[in-house]
Amino acid sequence: MHSKAEVLKWVVEILSHEFGLDVAKLHPEIRLVEDLDLDSIDAIDMAVRIEQKTRIALSSDDLDSIQTIGDAVDLIHARL
Numbered sequence: 001m002h003s004k005a006e007v008l009k010w011v012v013e014i015l016s017h018e019f020g021l022d023v024a025k026l027h028p029e030i031r032l033v034e035d036l037d038l039d040s041i042d043a044i045d046m047a048v049r050i051e052q053k054t055r056i057a058l059s060s061d062d063l064d065s066i067q068t069i070g071d072a073v074d075l076i077h078a079r080l
Contacts, residue, residue, distance in 0.1 A: 007077045011069055014049045018042075028070030050076060 012026045021036060032038045038046070043066070047058045050072070056079045066072045 002077070002080050004073055004077050007073045007080070008069070010053055011050070011072050011076070014046060014053070015069070018045055018049055026069060028068060028073060030069050031067055032069070032072075033067070046072075054080065056080070 008028065012023055015021050015026055015036070016023045019036070019038065019042065030036060032043070032046075043063050047063055051057060054076060056076060058075075062075060066075060
C-alpha cells in the first residue's frame with residue numbers, strides 16, 4: 001500500500017512535468033481550474049498520466065469530482 005504522501009508526490013510530479021508547474025507551489029489545497037488554469041483537455045492529460053503510473057482507470061465522473069490536488073490524491077489513494 002502506498003501512503004498519501006507518495007501519491008501526492010506522484011500527482012505533483014505529473015503536474016510539474018506535464019504542465020511546467022513549479023513543484024514548490026503545488027500542495028493539496030491548490031485548485032486545478034481556478035489556481036492552475038487547467039482545462040478539460042489538461043484534466044484528460046493528467047488522468048492518462050495517472051492511469052499510466054497507477055494502472056487505475058479514471059472515469060469522467062472521477063475527473064469531475066477532482067477539484068483540488070488533494071481530491072486527486074484522495075481518489076487515487078482510495079483505489080490503490
